Amino acid sequence: MKIVVCIKQVPDTTEVRLDPVTGTLIRDGIPTIINPDDRAGIEAALTLRGQAGGSVTVLTMGPPQADVALREALAMGADEAILLTDRAFGGADTWATSSTIAAALRKTGFDVIITGRQAIDGDTAQVGPQIAEHLAIPQVSYAGDIQVEGETLVVRRMFEDRCHIIEVTAPCLITALSELNKPRYMSIAGIYDAYRKKEVTVWTLADIEDHIDTGNIGLNGSPTRVKKSFTKQPKGTGTFVDNASPDEAVEIIVQKLAEKYII
Amino acid sequence: MSKNILVYIEQRDGKVQNVSLELLGKARGLIAEASEKVVAVLAGYQIQELANSLIWRGADEVIIVDDRILEEYMTGPYTKAVTAVIKKCDPSIVLFGATSIGRDLAPRVSARIHTGLTADCTALEIDGETGNLLMTRPAFGGNIMATIVCAEFRPQMATVRPGVMKALPADNSRSGKMEVLAVDFVAGDNHVKIREVVRETKKSRDIAEAKCLVSGGRGIGNAKGFQMLRELADTLGGDVSSSRACVDAGWIEKNRQVGQTGKTVRPALYMACGISGAIQHLAGMEESELIIAINKNNTAPIFDVADLGIVGDVNVIVPKLAEAIRKYKLCKV
Amino acid sequence: MDFNLTKEHRLLRQMYREFAVNEIKPYAEQTDEEERFPVENVEQLKKYGFFGLVFPKEYGGAGGDYLGYAMAIEEISKVCAATATIMAAHLSLCAAPIYECGTEAQKQKFLIPLAKGDKLGAFGLTEPGAGSDAAGQQTKAYLDGDNYILNGSKIFITNAGYAEVYIIMAMTDKSKGTRGISAFIVESGSPGFSVGKKEKKMGIRGSSTCEIIMENCIVPKENLLGQLGKGFGIAMKTLDAGRIGISAQGLGIGEGAIDETVKYVKERKQFGKALASFQNTQFELADMRTKADACQLLVYRSAHAKDSGVPYGTYAAMAKMYAGDFASDVTRRCLQLMGGYGYTREYPLERMMRDAKITEIYEGTTEVQKMVVASSMQLK
Numbered sequence: 001m002k003i004v005v006c007i008k009q010v011p012d013t014t015e016v017r018l019d020p021v022t023g024t025l026i027r028d029g030i031p032t033i034i035n036p037d038d039r040a041g042i043e044a045a046l047t048l049r050g051q052a053g054g055s056v057t058v059l060t061m062g063p064p065q066a067d068v069a070l071r072e073a074l075a076m077g078a079d080e081a082i083l084l085t086d087r088a089f090g091g092a093d094t095w096a097t098s099s100t101i102a103a104a105l106r107k108t109g110f111d112v113i114i115t116g117r118q119a120i121d122g123d124t125a126q127v128g129p130q131i132a133e134h135l136a137i138p139q140v141s142y143a144g145d146i147q148v149e150g151e152t153l154v155v156r157r158m159f160e161d162r163c164h165i166i167e168v169t170a171p172c173l174i175t176a177l178s179e180l181n182k183p184r185y186m187s188i189a190g191i192y193d194a195y196r197k198k199e200v201t202v203w204t205l206a207d208i209e210d211h212i213d214t215g216n217i218g219l220n221g222s223p224t225r226v227k228k229s230f231t232k233q234p235k236g237t238g239t240f241v242d243n244a245s246p247d248e249a250v251e252i253i254v255q256k257l258a259e260k261y262i263i
Numbered sequence: 264m265s266k267n268i269l270v271y272i273e274q275r276d277g278k279v280q281n282v283s284l285e286l287l288g289k290a291r292g293l294i295a296e297a298s299e300k301v302v303a304v305l306a307g308y309q310i311q312e313l314a315n316s317l318i319w320r321g322a323d324e325v326i327i328v329d330d331r332i333l334e335e336y337m338t339g340p341y342t343k344a345v346t347a348v349i350k351k352c353d354p355s356i357v358l359f360g361a362t363s364i365g366r367d368l369a370p371r372v373s374a375r376i377h378t379g380l381t382a383d384c385t386a387l388e389i390d391g392e393t394g395n396l397l398m399t400r401p402a403f404g405g406n407i408m409a410t411i412v413c414a415e416f417r418p419q420m421a422t423v424r425p426g427v428m429k430a431l432p433a434d435n436s437r438s439g440k441m442e443v444l445a446v447d448f449v450a451g452d453n454h455v456k457i458r459e460v461v462r463e464t465k466k467s468r469d470i471a472e473a474k475c476l477v478s479g480g481r482g483i484g485n486a487k488g489f490q491m492l493r494e495l496a497d498t499l500g501g502d503v504s505s506s507r508a509c510v511d512a513g514w515i516e517k518n519r520q521v522g523q524t525g526k527t528v529r530p531a532l533y534m535a536c537g538i539s540g541a542i543q544h545l546a547g548m549e550e551s552e553l554i555i556a557i558n559k560n561n562t563a564p565i566f567d568v569a570d571l572g573i574v575g576d577v578n579v580i581v582p583k584l585a586e587a588i589r590k591y592k593l594c595k596v
Numbered sequence: 597m598d599f600n601l602t603k604e605h606r607l608l609r610q611m612y613r614e615f616a617v618n619e620i621k622p623y624a625e626q627t628d629e630e631e632r633f634p635v636e637n638v639e640q641l642k643k644y645g646f647f648g649l650v651f652p653k654e655y656g657g658a659g660g661d662y663l664g665y666a667m668a669i670e671e672i673s674k675v676c677a678a679t680a681t682i683m684a685a686h687l688s689l690c691a692a693p694i695y696e697c698g699t700e701a702q703k704q705k706f707l708i709p710l711a712k713g714d715k716l717g718a719f720g721l722t723e724p725g726a727g728s729d730a731a732g733q734q735t736k737a738y739l740d741g742d743n744y745i746l747n748g749s750k751i752f753i754t755n756a757g758y759a760e761v762y763i764i765m766a767m768t769d770k771s772k773g774t775r776g777i778s779a780f781i782v783e784s785g786s787p788g789f790s791v792g793k794k795e796k797k798m799g800i801r802g803s804s805t806c807e808i809i810m811e812n813c814i815v816p817k818e819n820l821l822g823q824l825g826k827g828f829g830i831a832m833k834t835l836d837a838g839r840i841g842i843s844a845q846g847l848g849i850g851e852g853a854i855d856e857t858v859k860y861v862k863e864r865k866q867f868g869k870a871l872a873s874f875q876n877t878q879f880e881l882a883d884m885r886t887k888a889d890a891c892q893l894l895v896y897r898s899a900h901a902k903d904s905g906v907p908y909g910t911y912a913a914m915a916k917m918y919a920g921d922f923a924s925d926v927t928r929r930c931l932q933l934m935g936g937y938g939y940t941r942e943y944p945l946e947r948m949m950r951d952a953k954i955t956e957i958y959e960g961t962t963e964v965q966k967m968v969v970a971s972s973m974q975l976k
């Protein structure tokens with residue numbers, strides 16, 4: 001089974017803080033990591049390879065430093081790594097990103113594509129399903145479990161209130177949730193080998209030109225644009241309520257919860 | 264292209280989801296002139312009787328796609344149905360709830376018709392100058408807000424976070440158009456097979472994964488106090504946790520303990536009820552996004568980290584709060 | 597001179613850190629409180645290739661280097677010094693001498709399972725009468741047909757009771773002094789081999805430290821490690837390299853203490869402000885942070901020297917000497933910054949302080965290290 005995992009290198013947004021004075025994001029010193037949902041995808045792919053045989057290729061579209069994320073995947077046990085990198089890909093929204101990655105996938109070939117459900121920086125959860133549409137293959141998203149039975153993949157597709165046990169065959173695309181599994185660590189031998197024995201294949205636009213309409217890449221190929229971005233209010237000192245009656249207190253709390261979209 | 268707004272109505276087992284009613288409400292607020300319409304797209308199996316309620320909630324028109332193949336949600340047939348409706352309607356805007364269905368369906372549809380899609384919006388408005396939809400949504404793990412436009416492509420598509428927009432109260436004096444659209448489904452449209460549908464029962468989660476935690480300290484008085492906290496947690500879709508004092512007193516299990524020798528948690532909401540806020544406890548929860556503390560003692564150190572601190576009796580306030588939240592949620596829809 | 601870590605070492609550090617915090621740390625308190633051998637940690641270390649880190653793949657190792665090894669011990673020591681001890685003794689004191697001095701047959705039979713972590717290793721040099729004066733070996737071995745017969749006892753043996761492979765030093769010719777000491781590979785199931793009393797220790801309580809008793813212990817003659825009479829040299833060389841691991845342990849213990857304290861002083865408030873805003877706190881931590889950096893440079897440099905194939909013994913001695921002192925000093929000062937809470941077992945500082953002390957003593961005391969360094973300066 002040829003399994004291709006699409007991953008993204010992201011800043012660890014759970015570690016990002018707001019500067020209380022300037023109100024801007026403190027991005028310095030924030031480590032970059034493999035997006036958690038994608039890491040689960042790599043683990044799922046490695047497990048699938050263990051069950052069904054075949055190979056695991058890891059692919060990422062990103063800047064040159066995304067090489068580290070691919071090395072990590074190789075150190076976890078992936079067989080091959082491809083870095084899709086080109087200035088021309090920059091500024092892409094999910095349409096352009098998915099179009100570009102789909103082009104690379106046409107070139108690599110695949111039986112099963114695994115992506116993470118959502119990246120913790122873009123937070124869209126769109127690229128996986130859009131890749132599936134570009135390639136005209138079935139998608140099963142929100143995968144909470146993946147098993148293989150002969151030629152069939154049996155996927156537990158999670159909803160808020162239920163799950164579907166779905167049977168799907170290759171070619172197909174599955175989006176993984178970080179709850180899907182506990183990803184293995186890189187092995188020590190794997191880390192040394194990732195840098196000393198293995199290669200990361202680099203593809204630029206020229207390498208995938210035959211598989212894509214270049215009108216669909218980068219900023220110019222993106223139907224959506226960011227008009228502006230702003231940080232939320234930094235946490236000031238809290239509100240202290242010392243003399244309210246219980247009913248008044250309850251009101252204040254409910255208002256706060258509504259304001260923060262908790263309820 | 265019409266200037267209509269199309270709202271995808273998410274139904275499960277023949278029940279319309281609240282987020283769809285919220286979107287109908289919002290869509291009504293976005294249309295400016297009488298020539299613009301709010302159109303609901305309702306897909307499912309034997310769901311036609313839901314159409315009236317959609318009109319009462321703000322739809323001007325309801326387009327129904329009714330077929331056996333749509334009985335349980337699957338990407339393939341639903342994408343085909345919604346795409347057909349969009350092609351027929353040619354709307355300016357299409358809205359979906361950002362649910363596990365919406366976030367599976369909307370990207371597929373948007374890729375099929377080649378247009379822009381913005382995810383998990385928490386604000387929508389029309390730009391006075393350009394007439395474009397301004398879609399604002401959290402990014403970077405919720406640390407920033409971004410406003411997105413889709414200037415050159417139509418329709419402008421967005422998935423919208425549930426619980427943010429306001430549904431309109433049902434107005435059964437409203438009338439509107441209903442239309443059934445025949446979509447040519449074939450057996451192969453499935454692409455996948457549903458072997459089984461499993462309705463989930465809520466299992467006890469790891470408190471570190473809960474989005475909301477209602478946490479009890481010595482101030483709740485006894486083990487029974489956790490029952491009261493549990494009820495509040497249920498209204499918030501959250502879980503119950505505890506300071507060390509209650510665990511040591513045997514009021515609750517150790518795996519619910521937050522703090523230096525317990526777990527570290529970072530939920531969206533941490534309600535500290537009757538917790539003094541000793542440093543060992545703070546170490547486990549002070550990174551929570553929103554901290555609300557209730558304590559009788561106005562010098563309790565918990566108030567140093569609380570975003571909202573209430574001096575009062577937890578045993579009085581918590582049950583009232585649970586009740587108030589229940590009422591609030593009923594009123595919203 | 598490039599002070600940057602290579603890309604693979606950076607990735608190794610990332611893995612070590614995540615692994616130590618998620619897999620090892622959760623057991624640290626229990627390991628110490630119950631003086632419990634951390635079987636779960638050992639299992640995980642085995643799974644990811646820690647036990648054979650520096651050995652080539654053909655012998656079941658990870659194909660890594662001593663810098664990678666030092667960094668692993670460092671990160672593990674930050675959260676659980678006892679686990680680091682288990683790994684360091686196994687790799688440096690048992691597996692390494694077999695790799696460096698063993699026959700091919702010995703490597704096949706012993707090194708491979710040790711590197712894979714299928715068997716745990718230990719090293720027996722210290723005796724009741726021979727500590728720093730290691731030459732005073734009383735354990736005797738004589739050849740009897742196809743076997744050596746060993747008689748004597750060893751004390752303070754790390755991993756004893758769990759290890760299956762022991763490197764044991766014994767006197768084969770008393771008349772030759774240190775040149776009459778030989779090294780043997782002894783398996784735990786050997787007739788006449790038994791594990792005696794387990795020590796109750798101040799720190800690294802999860803590490804099993806016991807007496808070994810050999811009464812007419814039968815050891816096949818193929819298990820002689822290196823040449824007859826060369827055992828003392830093998831032991832000294834083994835300890836030289838082992839120092840790299842132990843200095844990394846001292847470094848990690850101290851760094852772990854600083855990390856915990858920094859977290860605490862930012863949270864804890866007295867006199868209306870966080871402890872972190874008081875100058876004493878700031879100056880103390882600044883000083884300790886600088887010492888940590890100095891220590892790290894010494895440790896990494898000694899590892900790098902070994903990896904480069906240049907003489908490293910003096911560097912390793914300096915690193916161990918510095919790191920032992922650093923660990924004890926820093927843990928004591930950090931506990932002081934944490935005050936009363938730091939003294940309780942709710943926080944790990946008191947354990948770290950107890951754990952730190954051994955790094956000034958085992959695998960060659962600080963005084964022995966000073967002897968090595970003085971000797972390198974030709975001071976007589």
